[in-house]
Amino acid sequence: MWSPPCNVGSTVTTSIAAPEPPTRELAIRVRGLRRSYGDFEAVRGLDLDIHRGEVFALLGPNGAGKTTTVEIIEGYRPRSAGEVTVLGFDPALGERALRERVGIVLQETVADQYLTVLEMVQMFTGYFPHPLEPQEALALVGLSEQAGTRVRRLSGGQRRRLDVALGIIGDPELLFLDEPTTGFDPNARREAWDMVRGLRSLGKTVLLTTHYLDEAQQLADRVGIMARGRLIALGTPDELMGTGGAAIIEFEFGGSEGTPPELPANAIVEQGRVVIHTTEPTRVLAPLVAWAAAAGRELPGLRVVRPSLEDVYLELVARAEEMTP
């Protein structure tokens, strides 16, 4: 008689099963985390597991509690309640053995330094047991040309790059990046993404916060969205965006060009613009394209896009803010 293997459901039920699979060791484990500032509760019961080797992005509107959460995990701020374990340590104890293994890029840039970029990086190499070469760290953040420049003469984005260089100089197993690319030009952002991907390929764990949803989408294995001190969504970017091949079709249509074939029922026609949300873009598009081709005309401004993480994010956050006072 045939009987199913007993662990057949394990891949689909990991989120329900309590014990963690031993192969995916946790870098960070947070349970029931709370933090109040006076009467105001900034973090209201947060559970979070971040696996080793994972790039995790924490998203959320201003004041959601991201920095509070990250700085508790880094060991900077005390917690009001809950458990936090980082690489097996309680970060609140501030042990040197833990600090040797993590790199921290804070949200605020440190200003006003008389030392040069290279001197700053050299100064930090002395703090860690097996640091990167200073020039290597500068190359990774694209600051090699500014090595001899005094820090106070750097531009805003260059200072931010130095912050990142100082965060990775100790060759950390676990890197915290609180809004690392704020102030970066588009090229610098692409370079920073490459850097994070490089760290990921070396098996490092990265916890980053960002307001750039494309950044999260590009970099993160998993994304958590916070609002009002709570985690309101958690999953891979694909999971959050819906895996059903959802798409948005848009084109311009004035009406004077004749009658198009029948549009799906949920099509929105507004100010000469047609927007169709669908899970079957090919099927919806085929008759439209055929019609336009037969009439020898274009569908001006035609775009087929997936709903971005941004669309999903905005909707989730709006819903969460409606629900909590």
Add this chain to the structure above:
Amino acid sequence: MSGLRLALRQVGYENRSMRRNPASAFFTAIFPLIFLVVFTAVFGNREIPVEGGTTSMATYYVASIAAYSVINACYTNVAMNVAFAQDLGQLKRLRGTPLPAWALLGGKVLHAVLIGLVLVVIVAAFGWVFYGVDLPTRTLPAALLALAVGSAAFAAMGIAVATIVPNSDAAPAVVNGIMLPLTFISDLFIPMQSAPEWLTTFASLFPLRHMAIAVRTAFNPFESGLGYEPMHLAIVAAWGLAAALFASRYFRWEPRR
């Protein structure tokens, strides 16, 4: 790297930062000399009575300004440096690295102590060359001891005061507001022989007057003993210890916002 080596390395970086800011370095070096020249000129380089005889006003001032140099370098500079480093977020960032706290602060203190010693040498050499002031020889160990105890104690007081400075804009006002009035009543700038007794008694509660006395005894050309002032130095050291305890209790790494 060991903590001690890290602390020494921090001294090097502190020094490099200071030299990158030549205006600050220049005025730190010239400040005590300005006081020496101005006070000697204002009060006249006449003979004044001291234990065992009379000396020139310049002799009194070289010793006093030497004491003041140590106070300025250790208390004022450390308080400002730490308050600014805190407000700018430098301390917070360093706190996230394995650099031990004591190596970071120890580096700042050690640098201040060295600067204080350099200033003392400048003041003493200036007094010897331009005013013919006798410098301590037999009492040199006592002078060095007084300067060393004072350096450590006033640096600790600097860190303690930095913990109560709310932000870098307020730093000069708080740091000087505490120390400057005391310098005027502690027999450092103005000889206090004719001051009312209550004022001297009040000044004796604080460490500056005791520091001034300890240094001046060691600099007194008529000093018959070895020039040690254990009671006065003990009071200075007690203040330093209290400040260190206060600082270790209330020190904050993060900017106050």
